[in-house]
Amino acid sequence: xxxxxxxxxxxxxxxxxxxxxxxxxxxxxxxxxxxxxxxxxxxxxxxxxxxxxxxxxxxxxxxxxxxxxxxxxxxxxxxxxxxxxxxxxxxxxxxxxxxxxxxxxxxxxxxxxxxxxxxxxxxxxxxxx
Amino acid sequence: xxxxxxxxxxxxxxxxxxxxxxxxxxxxxxxxxxxxxxxxxxxxxxxxxxxxxxxxxxxxxxxxxxxxxxxxxxxxxxxxxxxxxxxxxxxxxxxxxxxxxxxxxxxxxxxxxxxxxxxxxxxxxxxxxxxxx
Numbered sequence: 021x022x023x024x025x026x027x028x029x030x031x032x033x034x035x036x037x038x039x040x041x042x043x044x045x046x047x048x049x050x051x052x053x054x055x056x057x058x059x060x061x062x063x064x065x066x067x068x069x070x071x072x073x074x075x076x077x078x079x080x081x082x083x084x085x086x087x088x089x090x091x092x093x094x095x096x097x098x099x100x101x102x103x104x105x106x107x108x109x110x111x112x113x114x115x116x117x118x119x120x121x122x123x124x125x126x127x128x129x130x131x132x133x134x135x136x137x138x139x140x141x142x143x144x145x146x147x148x149x
Numbered sequence: 150x151x152x153x154x155x156x157x158x159x160x161x162x163x164x165x166x167x168x169x170x171x172x173x174x175x176x177x178x179x180x181x182x183x184x185x186x187x188x189x190x191x192x193x194x195x196x197x198x199x200x201x202x203x204x205x206x207x208x209x210x211x212x213x214x215x216x217x218x219x220x221x222x223x224x225x226x227x228x229x230x231x232x233x234x235x236x237x238x239x240x241x242x243x244x245x246x247x248x249x250x251x252x253x254x255x256x257x258x259x260x261x262x263x264x265x266x267x268x269x270x271x272x273x274x275x276x277x278x279x280x281x282x
Contacts, residue, residue, distance in 0.1 A: 054183070054202045055175050107176030110168045114179035115260065127190040135204075136183035 021092055023129060024099065024122060036072050038063040043129045050079045050133040052118060079105040087117060090138065091147055095124040098145050100138070121145045155199045158232040158257045165262060166236070174209050181205055182261035190251065190267045191215055216240035224250070231256045231278040235271065254278035 023042060030038035043049075049062040049071060055078065062071045075082050088100035101118045119141035123131040135141045142148055161180055168177040186200050187238035191212050199208045212219060219240035227233045232255055239248040255265035268274040275282045 052183075054178055056206060074153040105179070107168060107171070107179075108174035110164075110171035110176045112164045112171075112173065112176040114164075114176055116179050121224050124151070 021089065021097065022033070023124060024097060025086070027129065028084055028086065031072070032085075034072070034076075036069050039068055039072075043068065044125055047129060048131045050131070052134045052136055054136070078108055079112070080108045081106050084118075090119075090142070091145065093147075095130075096145055097122040097124070098141055098147065158228045158255065159226055161257050161260065161262060162228075162232065162234055162255065163223065164228060166221050169219075169221050172213075174206070177203055177209070178205055180262055182263045185263055186218055187262075187265045188267065190269075200204070207254055227275070228281060231280065233271065233274045233278050233280060 042066050046047050049057050053059045058074045082105035083103050087102040091098040098121050101120055103116045106113050109117055119135045119138050121133045121141050121144050122129055133144050165180045188198055189208055222237040225235040234253040237250045238262050252268045253265055254274040254277040256263050272282050
C-alpha cells in the first residue's frame with residue numbers, strides 16, 4: 021500500500037522519474053478507456069511519461085488520491101481512486117471515482133487495470149465482495 | 150475541498166453546458182456516468198439511443214460533424230432530483246445558420262448525468278422527468 025501512496029504522490033507532483041522508479045521494467049498500465057487519447061494499456065516505464073503527458077494536455081490540473089482500500093492481499097491491491105481535475109478548455113472542475121487493481125512484484129508495481137465499477141475490478145482480481 | 154460527487158443536477162447541468170460550449174469533451178465525459186443513456190434530436194431519424202462513454206463520444210462526433218460552431222445556451226431549469234432544462238442550440242448546419250429552443254429531461258446519480266432526452270415541448274420533457282406540468 022505504501023508503494024501506491026508513493027505513486028500517487030509522485031504523479032500528483034508531476035514527478036514521472038519517481039513514478040517510473042516504482043514500477044517494474046515490464047509494467048503494464050491499464051486505463052478505463054473513458055477519455056480519448058488515454059486508452060488501452062501503456063507498457064514499460066517510459067510509457068508512463070506518455071500517459072502523464074496525455075492527461076496533462078487535457079486537464080489544467082489533475083490529481084489522484086486513495087478513496088478506499090477495498091482489498092490488500094499480498095501482492096494484490098484493489099482500490100477506489102478519487103480523481104479530481106479541471107478541464108483545460110472549459111475550466112470545469114470534475115471529480116470521478118475509478119476502481120483499480122494493482123499487482124506488485126519484487127516490491128514494485130507490475131500491472132494496473134482500471135475500471136468504472138467495483139464489480140469489474142473485483143472480478144479482474146479474482147475476488148468477490 | 151467539497152466532494153463534487155454529491156452536487157445536484159443544476160450544478161452538473163451548468164458545468165456540462167460549459168464543457169459543451171468549450172468543446173471540452175474530457176470534462177463532459179467526466180460529468181456523465183459510465184452507464185449513461187440518452188437520445189439526441191440530431192440523431193432522431195435513426196432512433197438511436199447512445200449508451201456509455203463510447204456513446205457520448207459517438208454523439209459528440211455526430212454533433213460536431215453536423216454543426217459548425219454549435220452553441221448551447223441554458224435558458225431555464227426546473228429540478229428536484231430529476232430535472233428539465235430549457236435551452237437554445239445555435240449553430241451552422243450545412244452552411245445555414247440554425248437556432249432551436251428545446252427542452253431536455255435529465256437525471257443525475259452521484260454527481261453524474263445518468264440519463265437525458267430531448268423534447269420539442271416543455272410538457273413532454275416534464276412528463277418524461279416525472280415532474281408536475
